Amino acid sequence: MTRHHSLTLQQATLESPTLARLTELTADSSARLAAIVKLVPAPIQPFIKAGPIDGDNWCLIVKNNAVAAKLRQLLPALASHLRSKGWNVTSIRLKVQTTGS
Numbered sequence: 001m002t003r004h005h006s007l008t009l010q011q012a013t014l015e016s017p018t019l020a021r022l023t024e025l026t027a028d029s030s031a032r033l034a035a036i037v038k039l040v041p042a043p044i045q046p047f048i049k050a051g052p053i054d055g056d057n058w059c060l061i062v063k064n065n066a067v068a069a070k071l072r073q074l075l076p077a078l079a080s081h082l083r084s085k086g087w088n089v090t091s092i093r094l095k096v097q098t099t100g101s
Contacts, residue, residue, distance in 0.1 A: 025053050032058060035085050036078045044070055049097075056090040058082075061097050068094045 033050040040048060047067045051059030062068045075092050082089040 026050075029053050029058065032082055032087060032089075033060070035087075036081055039078060039081060040074065041070065051093075051095060056088045057093060058087075058089055058091075059093045059095055061095050063097055065096055068096050 029050040029052065032053075033048070037045055037048070044067050047063035048071065049061040051061040053059075060071065062071060071094060075094075079089050079092050082092075
C-alpha cells in the first residue's frame with residue numbers, strides 16, 4: 001500500500017520549476033501593483049487587481065468599464081513609473097472582470 005504524504009506549498013514550489021515560476025510571476029505582479037497603487041485615485045484603488053505578466057507586458061484586472069476608462073488615462077504614467085523602479089514594462093493591458101470571475 002502506497003502512502004501519499006502532503007506537501008506544503010513551499011515544498012511543492014521547490015520541487016516544481018513550473019510552479020516556482022508561477023509563484024515568482026504572481027509575487028512580481030503583486031509588487032508592481034504595490035508600486036503604482038498610490039498613483040491611482042483612492043476611490044478606484046479597491047477595484048484594481050494585479051494580473052498576469054507576459055514578457056514586458058503586464059495586465060491589470062479592473063472591476064468595471066468606468067474604472068478601466070479612468071485607469072486608461074493613467075497607463076502611460078504608470079508604465080513610466082514602473083520602468084523608473086526597474087521593471088521592464090512596455091505596456092499595461094486592462095482586463096475588465098466579468099461577473100462570476
